[in-house]
Amino acid sequence: MPVTRAAEAETHEMHGTRFTSYIRPGMGSAELCVWQTQVPAGLKGMPHKVLREEAFVIIAGVVTLTIDGQPEELRVGDAALAPAGSTINLENNGTETATLLVTVPVGFQGELLDGTVINPPWAS
Template sequence: MPVIRSADAQVHEVHNARFTSLVRPGTGSAELCVWQTEVRADSVGVPHRILGEEAFVVLSGEVTMTIDGESTPMKPGDAAVAPAGSM
């Protein structure tokens, strides 16, 4: 059973956010990815098109999620799904 220790996870800091790569093909999954993302307050995301379906769960704080031009405020416990090919 592959276990990814937080101390061994890859971390990327870009666009006022810290992305911690926990589960990905390089750590044992076939295609599933799980990232922990910490975003600085008052940051604005960089629009981008995603290749595969993505799911988001807010653990703390608040965020406005925009998928294909539709924006929705989210609070802890809320989740969103972005379909493959969406912005």
């Protein structure tokens, strides 16, 4: 049974945000990726398009998630789904780090507004 112990989870940094990978193809997953995202206080985020669905659950703090131009403030226990092809941005206007649990299907990619395609290592 594939198990990721917290102390063994891989951590990555991108655009001021920390991603801790728990489930991904590199660990044997065929269909799902799961990671924790930590968004520092004051982070304005990096708008990008998601090429597959992305689901978010807030487990600490408060964030503003904008999907296709529609911002929503999300608090602990709230969840949101970004449809494939949508443009998203995640901001933390609060005073403490926000933490989210995120899941996507295997094969997930993002695309920056300049057209650069990102294959996030926490989902590979």
